[in-house]
Amino acid sequence: MGRWEPNASGRLREAALDLYVERGFEQTTVAEIAARAGLTARTFFRHFADKREVLFAGSELLEEHMVEALDRAPEAASPMEAVGAALDAAAGTLGRNRDFSRRRHLVIVANGELQERELIKMTRLATALTEGLRRRGVAEGDARLAAEAGVAVLRVAFERWVTEPEERDLALVMRESVERLRSLTR
Template sequence: MGRWEPNASGRLREAALDLYVERGFEQTTVAEIAARAGLTARTFFRHFADKREVLFAGSELLEQQMVAALDGAPDAASPMDAVGAALDAAAVALGRNRDFSRRRHLVIVANGELMERELIKMTRLTAALTEGLRRRGVPEGDARLAAEAGGAVLRVAFEQWVTGSEQQDLAQVMRESVGRLRSLTR
């Protein structure tokens, strides 16, 4: 087996996603994922704690990038504009591979356990954005409301992007979603 070949993590992710789409998440084993990637199960566990983590690896990095973008927003930016900067960072991180994102989304929505994990990830993300807004001096209630609105935009825009037939850019879909949210409050 080619365990020393480059990009073992990426190969494992692709193999896992292919198998999850073909067979279903529950019916796929770590051994099958490793074999499809041309690696060993031991190598799998060097990269991922379990087969769910193949789908959620990078969540911490996404959170860090979004919080960094929020923190880097101009001091005069409104809370929603700061959240908009975080959404732009999310669009860059998540919008790189639409096919992968689309297949990942299909696997997650087909499994209750994975949906729960996705919701936990989103809750942590909105909590981190709330804390970032509080550091900017935004009162707790307003910070939470802006962060939750940003989380809603992220979920709705991402789903629209992965399920849509157009080859639209995720950043554009996010910006349009923020615009629609703002128009709903007028």
């Protein structure tokens, strides 16, 4: 095995996900993931802190894209319109590989520890969006409410997208979910 391995991170992510789906998260070891990817466990730990992080790598990037989109929303945008811009950014980031997202979702819903980690990620997103809205001058309570509503839309739309039998654009599913929320609050 050479010292430099092209796309080691991607190969490890795919190998891990394949093994998690085949055997279960708990039953899969780091050594097995590395071997499936044709790499060493040491290489695994250069890219990921533990086997959970394979599923959550990129969370910071998602948060960054969403907050940047919220910050770029027009000044005249309402808090929910700014959150809508953040949701569009999330769709652009998450909507690239539906097959990967579907398999990842199956692994997470089958494991309580991973569900907890996913909820922590969503809480961090809501906090980051709340802070972004506060920087826009939105009152704390309204900022929190809009951010939490946005994260709820993200969760519901994402789950719908990965479980629907038909292939659709995640951004469209997000927008439909925002519209559904609006109609529910009328």
